[in-house]
Amino acid sequence: MNARSDPGGDGIVLALGAAESVDSVAYAYGHARSTLWDHPRNANLRQQHPDGTTLASGDLLFVPPRTKATFEQNATGRRHTFRVLNTPALLRFRPYALAGQGLARHFEVLRGDTLLGRGTAEANGDIVWPLEPTADDITVRVTFDGFSRDYPLRLRALDPISTLKGVQQRLRGLGYFSGECDGQMNDATRVAIGAFRMQAGLPDDDELLSDAVRATLHGYHGEASL
Known part of the structure; x- marks a missing residue:
């Protein structure tokens, strides 16, 4: 989303x-994120998506509408303090699909073929990286002990976990699924769900994609990645 002009009036x-x-x-x-999310007129939206x-x-x-900033008058030569409201969004990502390969060590963040930066994973294997709030498709290239793997991530584009497309998107974000997220139950999707169930320690029952599997996948993926 590109920069937009002040909605003015009573807002939009x-x-x-x-x-x-x-x-x-x-x-x-x-705006600061909290200005929008905490506004009384967005109370219903907060109830729907806590x-x-x-x-x-x-x-x-x-x-x-935006409000004009006000500043206290201060003598020349005195120190003035300003606070930046628009801070970067924070990506927090932990690759689960390579459990048994060791925790993530180092990583690169790419947009297409452009390298955005490199970093070292936290002690628990979490990858944390600041991104512009408008960032969309990125790839996280993770290095384990002598092994590397690319994780393509599509940010802010998750369908509900109740839909098969939403399940595919989360499986892809965790590295289990690399196919097209089209909402179709194909062989690649079945294999990905089975691999996730096995690693998550879920019981091997007749229903491949039960409510328990969806809930566990929802928790593993985390809904606060960005």
């Missing part, structure tokens, strides 16, 4: 499009 109600989030809208309109990170296309988000 914005229908979110695909891959838009509270962070990206706040960034585009020059974590505030997984919104659906078509959700209505109120965007208030």
Whole structure:
């Protein structure tokens, strides 16, 4: 989402499009995230999506008008302190698909063929990296002990976990699935679900994709990645 002008007046109600989030809208309109998310007119949206990170296309988000900054008069030569409201979004990612290969050691973050940066994973294997709130598709290249793997991530574009497409997206984010997230139960999707179930220690029952599997996948993936 590109920068947008001040909505002015009493603000606007914005229908979110695909891959838009509270962070990206706040960034585009020059607001802090909390200004939008904590606004009383977004109370219903907070009830629908308590974590505030997984919104659906078509959700209505109120965007208030910007207020002019006010500054206390201070003598020349005195120190002035300013606080930046639009801070980067934070990606937190832990690759689960290579359990048994050891924890992640080092990583690279790429957009297409462009290297955005390199880093070292935290002690528990978490990969943490600041991103612009408007970042969309990136790849995290993870290095384990003598082994590396690419994890393509599509940010802010998760369908509900109740849909098969949403399941595929989360399996892909965790490295189990590399196919097209099209909502079709194909062989690659069955293999990915089976691999996830085995690693998560879920019982081997007749229903491949039960509510328990969805709930566990939801928890493993985490809905606060960005």
